[in-house]
Amino acid sequence: MGREFIDGNRAIARGALRAKCDFFASYPITPATTILQEMQASLPDNQGIAIQAEDEIAAIGFCIGASMAGRKVMTATSGPGMSLYSENIGLALMCETPLVIVDVQRQGPATGSATKGADSDILFSRWITSSGLPVIALCPATIEEAYELTYHAFNLAEKFRAPVIVLSNKEISMTRETVDLDRVKLQPVINRNRVLPDEAVFLPHAFTRPDEVPPFADFGGDRVTRHTTSTHDQAAYLTSHPRIIQEMIDHYFAKIDSAAEEIARVKTDFQQDAETLIISYGITSRSVAVAVREARSRGIKLSSLVLQTLWPTPEKAIRSAMTGVKKVVVPEMNMGQYRREIERLSPPEVKLVGVAKMNTQLLTPQEILEQGTVL
Amino acid sequence: MNAPRRGTYLNERFGALAFCPGCGHAQLVKAIDRALVKLQPDPSKVVIVTDIGCIGLSDRYFITSAFHGLHGRSITYACGIKLARPELRVIVLMGDGGCGIGATHLLNVARRNIAITLIIANNLNYGMTGGQHSVTTPFQGITSSCPEGNIETPIDLCATVAAAGGSWVYRGTVFDRALSDVIVGAIEHRGFSMLEVWELCTAYYAPRNKLDKKGLLSLLDRSGFKTGMIANAPRPEYSEQLRRIGRKKQTLLRNREQPIKEIYDNTVGKQIGIVLAGSAGQKIRSAATLFAQASMLAGLNATQKDDYPITVQTGHSVSEIILSPERIDYTAIDSPDYVVLISQDGFMATMDRFRRLTEHCTIFAHHGIELPQTNARCYSIAFAAASEPIGRNAIVIVALAVLLQISGLFPLEAFSDAIRRFSEKNAREINLHAVRIGKELAKKTKKE
Numbered sequence: 001m002g003r004e005f006i007d008g009n010r011a012i013a014r015g016a017l018r019a020k021c022d023f024f025a026s027y028p029i030t031p032a033t034t035i036l037q038e039m040q041a042s043l044p045d046n047q048g049i050a051i052q053a054e055d056e057i058a059a060i061g062f063c064i065g066a067s068m069a070g071r072k073v074m075t076a077t078s079g080p081g082m083s084l085y086s087e088n089i090g091l092a093l094m095c096e097t098p099l100v101i102v103d104v105q106r107q108g109p110a111t112g113s114a115t116k117g118a119d120s121d122i123l124f125s126r127w128i129t130s131s132g133l134p135v136i137a138l139c140p141a142t143i144e145e146a147y148e149l150t151y152h153a154f155n156l157a158e159k160f161r162a163p164v165i166v167l168s169n170k171e172i173s174m175t176r177e178t179v180d181l182d183r184v185k186l187q188p189v190i191n192r193n194r195v196l197p198d199e200a201v202f203l204p205h206a207f208t209r210p211d212e213v214p215p216f217a218d219f220g221g222d223r224v225t226r227h228t229t230s231t232h233d234q235a236a237y238l239t240s241h242p243r244i245i246q247e248m249i250d251h252y253f254a255k256i257d258s259a260a261e262e263i264a265r266v267k268t269d270f271q272q273d274a275e276t277l278i279i280s281y282g283i284t285s286r287s288v289a290v291a292v293r294e295a296r297s298r299g300i301k302l303s304s305l306v307l308q309t310l311w312p313t314p315e316k317a318i319r320s321a322m323t324g325v326k327k328v329v330v331p332e333m334n335m336g337q338y339r340r341e342i343e344r345l346s347p348p349e350v351k352l353v354g355v356a357k358m359n360t361q362l363l364t365p366q367e368i369l370e371q372g373t374v375l
Numbered sequence: 376m377n378a379p380r381r382g383t384y385l386n387e388r389f390g391a392l393a394f395c396p397g398c399g400h401a402q403l404v405k406a407i408d409r410a411l412v413k414l415q416p417d418p419s420k421v422v423i424v425t426d427i428g429c430i431g432l433s434d435r436y437f438i439t440s441a442f443h444g445l446h447g448r449s450i451t452y453a454c455g456i457k458l459a460r461p462e463l464r465v466i467v468l469m470g471d472g473g474c475g476i477g478a479t480h481l482l483n484v485a486r487r488n489i490a491i492t493l494i495i496a497n498n499l500n501y502g503m504t505g506g507q508h509s510v511t512t513p514f515q516g517i518t519s520s521c522p523e524g525n526i527e528t529p530i531d532l533c534a535t536v537a538a539a540g541g542s543w544v545y546r547g548t549v550f551d552r553a554l555s556d557v558i559v560g561a562i563e564h565r566g567f568s569m570l571e572v573w574e575l576c577t578a579y580y581a582p583r584n585k586l587d588k589k590g591l592l593s594l595l596d597r598s599g600f601k602t603g604m605i606a607n608a609p610r611p612e613y614s615e616q617l618r619r620i621g622r623k624k625q626t627l628l629r630n631r632e633q634p635i636k637e638i639y640d641n642t643v644g645k646q647i648g649i650v651l652a653g654s655a656g657q658k659i660r661s662a663a664t665l666f667a668q669a670s671m672l673a674g675l676n677a678t679q680k681d682d683y684p685i686t687v688q689t690g691h692s693v694s695e696i697i698l699s700p701e702r703i704d705y706t707a708i709d710s711p712d713y714v715v716l717i718s719q720d721g722f723m724a725t726m727d728r729f730r731r732l733t734e735h736c737t738i739f740a741h742h743g744i745e746l747p748q749t750n751a752r753c754y755s756i757a758f759a760a761a762s763e764p765i766g767r768n769a770i771v772i773v774a775l776a777v778l779l780q781i782s783g784l785f786p787l788e789a790f791s792d793a794i795r796r797f798s799e800k801n802a803r804e805i806n807l808h809a810v811r812i813g814k815e816l817a818k819k820t821k822k823e
Contacts, residue, residue, distance in 0.1 A: 002634025005668050005677060023459060030685075044621030049458050051617070054483040058451045061444075061480075065424075065455020068442060069463070073455075087445055115682070171680075175706055176664065178635075178676040219440050220460040224419045226434075228443040229427075237435055238443075286704040362707045 003180045008146040008172035009076075012102055013038035014181060015150030016074050020189055021100070022048035023071035025062040027055050027081060030114040031170035032104040035076040056084035060101070064088060067097050068227055070218030072154060072191075076102035079120050080111060082128065089163055090129035093252060095227040095236075096161035096205060096214065098192055100153045103165055104173040107360045116360035117170035119282055122337040125165045126311045131249075134256040136263055137165040137311040141285045143179045146172055148186065149308060155190040156263060160255060161213050167310065169333070171283040171362060192216045196223055205234040210247070210254035256312055264314035267306040268321065274301040275326040276374055279318065279342055281307040284333050284363050291365035295374055302374060310338065318345050329372035331355035331363050384411040384418065386438045393432060395502075397581075399549040399574020403496055404433045406549070407466070410558035411439075414464075421464045424453045426477070428470035428503050430496040447477025450484050453491040458614050461490070464562060471497045474532055475510035481532075484567055485541035487613040492561045493569045495532060498576035506579025513594060517583045529598075532571050537606040543568035544606040548595065549575075550588055566612050633796065639673040641785040646699035648708030649778070650728070652721030653771055656688040659721075661799075662771040663694035665806070669793035670698045673785030678706045682724070691724035698784065713782065714751070715774050716740040717758055739778055754781070754820055761816045762809065768802065769809035776813020777820060787814055 013035055016024070024039040026032065039050035049066070053059035056077055063073040077085065082103050092099050107113035108120035125137045136156055140146040146168055153164040193215045196202060202223045206214045214234075217225035226236035232248065233239045256263075267285075269292060280288045285306040295302045305321040307314060318341075322328055328350055330339045336356040343352055355371040357363050369375050385408050392401045411421070421439035425431040427446035434441035444452045453465045474481055474495060484491065500518050501507040507520035511532065515524040533546045543564040547557055549572055561568040573595055575581040575588070586594065595602065651666075653659045660681045667677035678697045684690040695708050710733055716722050722744050729747050732738070736751035741758050756777060762770045772794075779787050787810060794806045 001632065002636070003671060004632065004635060005664065005671060005679070023455075025455070047621075049614075049617060049621075051458070053451075054479050057448060058454075058480055058483065061448045061451025062455035062458065064444075065442075065452035065457075066459035067455075068452070069422075069456045069459035071459045088448070091445055115685075171706065174680070176667065176677075176679040177703065177706075178667075178671055178678075219422050219442075219456055220420060220463045222419060224438065224440050226441045228434075228441075229445055230443060283706075286706070289704040362705070364707070364709060365705060 001182060003178060005176050005178055006143065007034070007174055007176045008140070008143045008168055009034040009104070009174065010038050011143045011147035011179065011181065012076070012150045012166070012168065012173070013042060015147040016100065016154065017042055018186065019072065019151045019154035021072045021074050021154060023063065023066040023073040024048070024050040024075065025053050025059045026076045027053050027059045029078045029081050031106055031174045032076040032078050032081070032102065035102060056081040057088065060085045060088040063099055064092055064097050067099055068095070068219050070220070072098070072158070074100040074102065076104065078104050078106045079108040079124070082121055082124060086129050089135070090131065090133070091229045092163040093129065093133045093135070094229060097163065097227070098157040098161055099163040100150065100157050101163055101165045102150065102168060104168045104170060106170050107358070113360050115170065117283065117333065118358050118360060119167070119169060119284070119333040119337070121167065122310060122334060125167055133252045135165060135311050136160065136162060136256060137167055138265070138308060139167040139282045139310050140172060140308070141282055141306065143172060143177050144181065144184050145308065147181050148184045151186055155187060158190050158192040159213065160259065161192060161216060162256065167282065169283045194218070201235065203234040204236045205232070205248070205251070207234070207251055210251045211258040213255055260312040260314070261316055263309055263312060264317055265308035266314050266317040267308065269304040270321070271296070271301050271303050274303040276301070276329065277303045277305060277321055277325040277327070278329045278331065278368070278372065279305045279307065279321070280331055281310060281338065282333070284331050287363045287365050287368055288331060291368040291374070294365055295369060298375070300374065313341050315345055318342060322346055322350055325350060327351045327353060329353045329355060329368065329374060331368045331372060333363060334358050378417065380415060381412060384408050384438050385436050389435055392436060394429065395578045397575065397577035398429070399498055399572070399576070400430055400433060400496055402549040403494070403572055403574065404436060406554040407494065407558055409555035410562065413555065413559050414562060416464055420462065421466065422453070422456050424449045424456070424465065424467045426467070426469035426473035428472045428501065430468050430470045433468055447473045447475070448480065449473060450477060450480040450491070450493065454484060454489045457489055457491050458617070461614050465491045466562065467491060467493045469493065469495055471495065471499065471509040471511040472501050474530070478510070481536060482539040485536045485539040485569070488540065488542050488566045488610060489613045490566050492564070493567070494558065494561070495569065495571045496574055497532070497571055498574040498580060500576055500580040502576045502578055506576065506583065513598065516580070518580065531600050533569070533601065533605045536569050541569055541606050542566040542608050542610055545569070545604050546571045546573070546600065546602045548573040548592065550592070564609070566609055635668060635671040637672065637674040638792070639786050639789040641670070641673040641675050641700070642783050643675055643698050643700055643785070646697060646701065646703060647712040648710070649696040649698070649713040649715065650708060650711045650725055651694045651696065651715045651771065651775070652725045653692055653717040654720040655683055655686070655690050655692045657692060657717060657771055658768045659692040659694050659771055662775060663696050665793050665797055666775050666790065667696055668797050669790040670785055672792055673789045675700060675785065676703055678703050680706065691720040693721060693724050711736055713778055714738045715778055716744055717770055717774050719744060737782070739774055756816065756820055761812055765805045765808050765812065769805050772806050772809035773813040773816065776810045777817045780814050780817035781820065
């Protein structure tokens with residue numbers, strides 16, 4: 001397409017289509033609504049279905065059913081809708097259902113400010129459902145990244161048979177910018193493993209090692225298959241056997257945790273001998289980019305680590321970036337949700353400074369430098 | 376090659392059906408099995424979706440594909456499966472509990488007419504949790520959560536679903552001799568079908584209310600609810616309609632998408648911010664987009680953010696445009712370089728910014744807007760009067776043309792070019808006229 005002037009929601013829809021998404025359902029909610037409109041405008045051309053559901057619970061329910069029937073599915077909402085997705089996200093984790101969920105974050109809690117941005121759901125996305133099973137969440141900073149990470153989210157969802165959350169923000173989704181999506185490098189499309197073993201009884205959750213991702217049988221394919229929201233064995237039948245229950249729980253954890261490094265995506269801008277490191281994600285990382293240039297122009301040495309994967313935590317990259325620095329600044333468009341993750345990983349000698357603001361406005365580069373005591 | 380005829384669709388994996396003695400669910404499961412035997416579908420082309428509650432124990436007994444989902448949401452999964460693969464037979468087994476917690480899905484699937492089959496095992500209470508009242512518990516019925524007798528009026532599920540547009544609705548009991556034939560009819564209906572089956576909960580509702588078969592039939596009779604076929608009015612199925620629309624859409628051209636090449640020069644040396652403020656209905660946002668696209672034709676990068684109330688044609692409309700020869704990282708405008716005010720609404724919505732304006736800022740304000748004291752340079756211009764020949768919708772284009780002509784950020788020709796490429800067809804000529812008016816107006820304009 002070349003250079004164009006589009007907003008993040010259009011880029012998210014493009015990323016989904018590029019990943020061969022062929023089923024979309026959502027309930028209108030600012031600032032995610034235009035994703036529904038984009039998908040409705042585009043999907044029929046691609047033999048797909050895009051529908052508006054009666055509420056968010058139905059939207060994600062439609063998607064889960066369609067994914068089980070072999071479709072590549074996506075839904076999109078904001079914080080209030082994420083609350084309503086919660087129980088079904090648990091189901092998708094448990095049934096190992098590939099599913100992409102776009103959360104265009106806005107100022108919360110509750111109805112909050114419908115048309116104003118905030119990174120409200122950073123911890124919510126991690127602890128979105130009962131049981132604490134690991135989830136995958138990616139966080140774009142730009143419109144190109146919204147495109148790229150939505151596309152990538154499908155690959156991860158299919159590869160790991162798991163729901164993947166894309167944490168956009170009103171400031172990305174509803175801001176138009178000059179972009180050239182042709183220049184974004186994409187990996188090949190990944191589809192779920194459908195190579196089924198020959199055994200008479202198909203096991204929908206077959207694994208030998210706990211970190212293995214079981215092959216997937218679509219509803220309507222050649223093999224009879226099952227899914228259940230209840231605690232189950234590898235055959236997807238209800239079980240109350242503690243050993244089997246623990247094996248399944250271990251499997252859900254191992255599948256994601258063992259792939260944490262593979263899922264981890266970060267951007268680095270390190271400066272030799274810098275004693276201060278800024279760790280940021282999402283839209284705030286763009287204020288950081290300006291702050292870093294400003295500080296360096298004044299002769300201050302400063303490094304920056306930007307996280308594109310928030311969950312599972314890119315621990316190795318965070319630990320490595322903190323090596324040798326004296327101070328870590330964590331600016332966030334919330335009251336410091338990810339700071340505790342950094343704290344957990346930081347060596348005792350490192351001083352951690354959070355910069356938190358949640359008034360619907362972007363953190364300014366100046367606020368980051370001043371409140372982060374960088375200057 | 377024909378598959379051998381199946382004598383049953385129940386498996387032996389779990390032995391006998393594990394329901395309480397006398398529970399209606401066992402009879403219902405057997406009736407569904409008899410219906411499947413009559414229809415002889417390939418088990419892999421049938422998906423039985425069960426809800427939470429005792430009836431949710433039943434999917435494991437079938438040799439078909441199955442999905443046991445969240446409470447009240449089984450209809451939503453079934454719809455997703457059916458939409459994804461219309462060739463499948465999708466049968467939902469739900470209790471009366473699911474009809475309460477998932478009532479919206481019940482109404483909406485009926486309304487949409489998605490071709491799934493919903494069988495409701497209505498045993499008048501929540502068996503799984505110890506016999507609490509449900510939305511179908513009869514008035515004065517005794518349950519563990521209303522031991523003095525139910526004071527809530529029960530929902531007539533069939534009448535409700537029929538009123539919501541259910542195209543095939545039937546009420547029966549597990550004691551009906553022809554139940555399996557009715558189930559066949561429900562499955563074969565080309566649209567949404569709902570079969571409500573009254574049953575005895577022998578663990579809770581039946582003993583607490585001294586009900587037996589005769590008592591249940593009498594209760595149904597006294598309820599005033601219709602029995603038998605309540606609605607059978609075939610109409611277009613949802614996914615068929617969706618596919619028809621989809622084919623139509625393919626013939627429509629996509630909107631005016633085309634790459635924006637770098638054709639013109641610009642004089643923008645660093646990132647600048649422009650605040651464009653007016654009233655809703657003045658085409659502020661679309662004009663801002665055209666302006667940004669024009670800047671891109673002139674080789675710049677741009678961003679645009681809009682602020683407006685949720686209503687239309689009322690209140691303010693403010694667009695913030697950033698232009699830069701470099702990539703734009705920070706997309707807020709803390710100190711604008713240009714402010715274009717074309718209405719009082721726009722001024723009110725941006726007033727907070729004015730005390731922070733510096734001498735680097737230039738304001739183009741509509742004649743008559745009383746600005747507070749600022750350090751900015753001000754032009755007061757009669758945009759509306761100048762725009763009279765072309766109407767209210769193009770005032771903003773006139774103002775932006777004035778800004779361009781005076782600032783020299785990039786050539787006016789780039790703005791006209793963007794209008795020719797991207798403007799709505801019916802606004803194109805007016806907008807081009809507006810640029811010409813703005814150019815002339817700028818020549819006559821003097822700084823205040």
